[in-house]
Amino acid sequence: MSDEVEPGFVRVRLDLSYDGAGFSGWAKQAGGRRTVQGEIEDALRTVTRSRRTYDLTVAGRTDAGVHARGQVAHVDLEREVWAEHHPKLLKRLAGRLPRDVRVWALREAPSGFNARFSAVWRRYAYRVTDNPGGVDPLLRGHVLWHDWPLDVDAMNEAARGLLGEHDFAAYCKKREGATTIRTLQELSLVRGDDGIITATVRADAFCHNMVRSLIGALLFVGDGHRTPEWPAKVLAAGVRDSAVHVVRPHGLTLEEVGYPADDMLAARNLEARNKRTLPGSGCC
Helix, strand or coil: CCCCCCCCEEEEEEEEEECHHHCCCCCCCCCCCCCHHHHHHHHHHHHCCCCCCCCEEECCCCCCCCEEEEEEEEEEEEHHHHHHHHHHHHHHHHHHCCCCEEEEEEEECCCCCCCCCCCCEEEEEEEEECCCCCCCHHHCCCCEECCCCCCHHHHHHHHHCCCEEEECHHHCCCCCCCCCEEEEEEEEEEECCCCCEEEEEEECCCCCCHHHHHHHHHHHHHCCCCCCCHHHHHHHHCCCCCCCCCCCHHHEEEEEEECCCHHHHHHHHHHCCCCCCCCCCCCC
């Protein structure tokens, strides 16, 4: 599948962040719901004084309530529009966008770049506290309170059994025609001096609800309701387990998106579009 930029257009990379509390997720939706994509596209149309809407492509669509610190998107603009507006575009967007979403950088993307398909990994953080007193009021929109003491060592032991390339159907909300095969590159948890436990989750890509389901399983291990072997057994079974809860979205933040060197962008773009199968899996 070709991803060539149309003649007369330039592809622009946007680096951005947002507080997800006030949004119904990233993607535009029917019914007038407020979304990150909708806010940025509206602002872009306004500050460039354009009659048309320029559609954004994002590295990873976040659900309602999920935050982002290192989100990446791209947009194709007419070359004349980019030439006229780019010196002041960042500042004008800052003046037009609501305070819960910011664009930090705008630059012409290298050849072959696609914010979604050129990415080689996405890194999320999920933050939770088991402090008996609850969550610091100043952090309540970004940290989950778990009202059982958590054993971080047991959670890390369980996490190691989930690493690698697997079919994560047991931890994903299935979407028609989409694969649930992913490579989980990192899943580790650290308790900070403030008592907040931060889970770092990095993979080549994520399917719907995957991160929050994984965290839900690890919390059950951490509070002693399940053994460290249980999450891997759920994974191997390949079906949703009613004991795996999708934890609340506000503890989750997209921290960073990784891309290969510029000369590898186009190849990664094509590779990522191929539907994946596990080694040795048959067609029937």
